[in-house]
Amino acid sequence: MITLRRIRLLLTVDKAALALIPEALWRLFLVRIQLLFPFARTAPQLGIQAQETPMTSKEGDVARIRHITKAIRVMSRFTPWKSTCMVRAVAGLKMLEKRGIESTLYMGVAKDKQGRMIAHAWLRSGSYYVSGDDAMKGFVVVEKFAKVLHAD
Numbered sequence: 001m002i003t004l005r006r007i008r009l010l011l012t013v014d015k016a017a018l019a020l021i022p023e024a025l026w027r028l029f030l031v032r033i034q035l036l037f038p039f040a041r042t043a044p045q046l047g048i049q050a051q052e053t054p055m056t057s058k059e060g061d062v063a064r065i066r067h068i069t070k071a072i073r074v075m076s077r078f079t080p081w082k083s084t085c086m087v088r089a090v091a092g093l094k095m096l097e098k099r100g101i102e103s104t105l106y107m108g109v110a111k112d113k114q115g116r117m118i119a120h121a122w123l124r125s126g127s128y129y130v131s132g133d134d135a136m137k138g139f140v141v142v143e144k145f146a147k148v149l150h151a152d
Contacts, residue, residue, distance in 0.1 A: 016063070020071035020095070027091035028075060028083050035086060043145070046093065046105050051146035053102040057126025061101045068095045069130045076131075088131040089123040093147055096125055103130065103147045108139030 034042055043049070057065060072092045076083035083091075089105050096103045103125040112118050120139045122132025129136075 014067070014070070017067040017070040017074070020067055021075055023095060024068075024071035024075040024091065025079065027094050028072070028079055028087055029081075031087045031090040031094070032079075032081050032083065035090070042090070046090065046145035047103075047147035049143065049145055051148070052104045052144055053125070053146045053148060055127055057128060058101075061099075061126065062128070064099055065096070065101060065125050065128045065130065068092060068099075069128065071095075072131055084121075085132045085135070086121040089121040092123045092125075092130040096130070097147055097149065100149050101125055102149050105145045105147070106132075106136070106141050107143045108136065108141045110139045 069092070072088055072095070076088050076091075086107075093103050093105055103123055105121065105123050107119065107121050109117055109119050120132060120135055122136045123130040124133075
């Protein structure tokens with residue numbers, strides 16, 4: 001029954017987002033492996049530390065941002081490994097980068113109901129949140145990385 005629901009969910013995704021499903025799965029896998037190594041090794045690939053990209057998107061990028069968002073959100077639910085907020089954010093960043101679209105990755109901290117420190121990561125491209133926006137409220141940004149892409 002669960003598998004049937006999953007198939008229906010995949011079929012409701014629009015065709016452009018559906019075409020990105022294999023890439024989203026591959027990126028989620030690669031990032032999951034990458035994050036097994038020390039963060040200092042990954043950080044330089046995330047962009048310019050302590051910077052942000054503009055809050056506006058180029059009109060031609062909006063549809064691609066939305067399709068990538070949908071592909072990452074759908075596929076992260078079906079991975080046999082845990083696709084954490086950081087995995088989803090970095091995978092989205094890499095998919096946007098491949099298409100020449102700038103983004104900002106945010107990392108934040110907060111305290112849970114038991115008073116323990118928890119962390120969260122989310123990704124923004126222009127005015128659109130690609131991942132992590134469902135849980136970012138209440139988190140204090142402690143680091144951000146701007147993936148600025150220069151047209152050649």
